[in-house]
Amino acid sequence: MIISYYWPPAGGPGVQRWLKFAKYLPENGYDVTVVVPENPDYPVLDTSLMEEVPKSIHLIKVKIKEPSRMAGKLSRKRTKNLQRGILKKDAGILERAMVWMRGNLFVPDARVGWKHRVLKDIEPYLTNNPTATVITTGPPHSVHLIGLELKSLVPSVKWLADFRDPWTTIGYHKDLKLGKRAQKRHVDLEKEVLNTADLLIVTSPHTGKEFKSKTSRPIQLITNGFDILPNMQMRQPEGKFVLSHIGTLLSDRNPQLLWESLQELCKESTDFAADFQLQLAGNISDEILESLTYFKLDTYVDNKGYVSHEESVALMFKAQALLLIEINSEETKAILPGKIFEYFASRRPIIAIGPKEADIELLITDTHSGEFFNYQQKTALKKHIIHLYDLYKKGTNDGNSNDLIDRYKRSYLTKILAKTIDYVWE
CATH class of the missing domain: 3.40.50.2000 (Glycogen Phosphorylase B;)
Incomplete structure (x- = not known):
């Protein structure tokens, strides 16, 4: 079971990581269920990715309440820019207030309220699959809190937490105007996740080193990759x-x-x-x-x-x-x-x-x-x-x-993921 906030029709590279793993995992002998939001408010859409969703997987869509929709009633453009990570240095009072609320009222992020609905809706799956492998992927890192609670409710599952980006050391944290209480909450939640997951997956060597200094849990590096046909035209393109x-x-x-x-x-x-x-x-x-x-x-x-x-x-x-x-x-x-x-x-x-x-x-x-x-x-x-x-x-x-x-082809990287899943069950 893969639990991911980002899924087609969301656009951007973060979507493709688990879309492609879900595509190739069945070829490695796995039955795949993906849990995604039913009515998300994605900042960027790419409907062409809908065609790439594998027909062999099972989708569970869970309703989500998006604070961005409420904020969008005040200023849709500002809200979308904040969702995309575009923070103006000369932001006005309204935008600064929205940033402060995002950083201090929603910890670790604005999707934290999705957790309880997901836990409720996946209960039938876990009843039938008490020894499933559950993978959570963030950001948003609130998705990892689903895995954290799930691990306490169903200890027989194996939980892998996939970090596409770091958590407390991510660059934009300094822009969120975090207060001391919010900052401490981030640190405490990160520590709990890092020390509870059966295995951590990271996408870069630096994040692997960072997490190694914070936890004794096993860490596996699996970068992102590509699933397009490589360019076979070596000669320089025409034009400017x-x-x-x-x-x-x-x-x-x-x-x-x-x-x-x-x-x-x-x-x-x-x-x-x-x-x-x-x-x-x-x-x-x-x-x-x-x-x-x-x-x-x-x-x-x-x-x-x-x-x-x-x-x-x-x-x-x-x-x-x-x-x-x-x-x-x-x-x-x-x-x-x-x-x-x-x-x-x-x-x-x-x-x-x-x-x-x-x-x-x-x-x-x-x-x-x-x-x-x-x-x-x-x-x-x-x-x-x-x-x-x-x-x-x-x-x-x-x-x-x-x-x-070739080592960055999605099919090759999925073989590494399959071996990683096998490892946590040994």
Whole structure:
């Protein structure tokens, strides 16, 4: 049994992790039941993912009361932005109040009230399957509280808690204006979950190290991955010199060194200025757009807004290079964005920017899929963009043809998950 808040028609990479595990687990001998909200208020929708829900699984849909619907009556746009993680630095009183209420009245998050309904609705399943394997996945980390209570009610089940992101060390916690009581509650709940689950699954090495310092429970690293057919066209795409970023760009994910480099290159080379295009596909914060205007890059921007998963993959395949941008902070070293794995499958060169010693650097290095730069490496970043542009002008900005990306196929990762489930029952 997989318990997940995010499920199609929700959009974004967080949905695909357990959608794909649910697809491949039956091939590994498992009967799969997935528990999802019946009437969720998702910030982003991608109805194309509905077609990918496996017909072999059983779905239990449980009603949920979403505080975001009530908040949306005051300001739908502000509520959606908060749900997407887009927090304006110059937020007004209403938005600051909404952030404070989210952080202090709903611990660990606004979906915490779903727990009791889920426990009630899955009781028949547990009666018939008292030795089931139950997997909870967060964020929202309140889903793990379902597993926590379930483990006390039905000790015979094995409970695996899957952390797609860290909990108390996640970067946005500092933006939630947590009071001392709320902060302590987060720490206490995290400790209880980490010490009660039969096994913890993490998506990055940094999170694994963090949890290892907090608990003696077994920890298994299973990254995200890709389930698309890898790009078989190695030759560079036709068209402009397109640098493409796929996904959300938050206010804090605003790489001044990249914008400065691109501005300088457009000034220094009329050829570069004529060929260059910055493509953005996803939810973009106003601060990012304002920065692009400030650096006089707005005329080069092709802002497509949120696109479907299918469209995003097509854009990856056609880009001259793919931008991967992470917030420059200690907390984000552990973040492995879900899109990086489909970036791998696109076989297009990756330009990654993030904090020093970030886990994304290890993946890019191991797969020979691009170059990583920290926020102090503007000169090296600019030089690398020039290098890619020179290849582009020669028609040789080709893709990466090695098979090192195969370890990130969803089917392969599901085999690791199946072995992990077997391990907790030994």
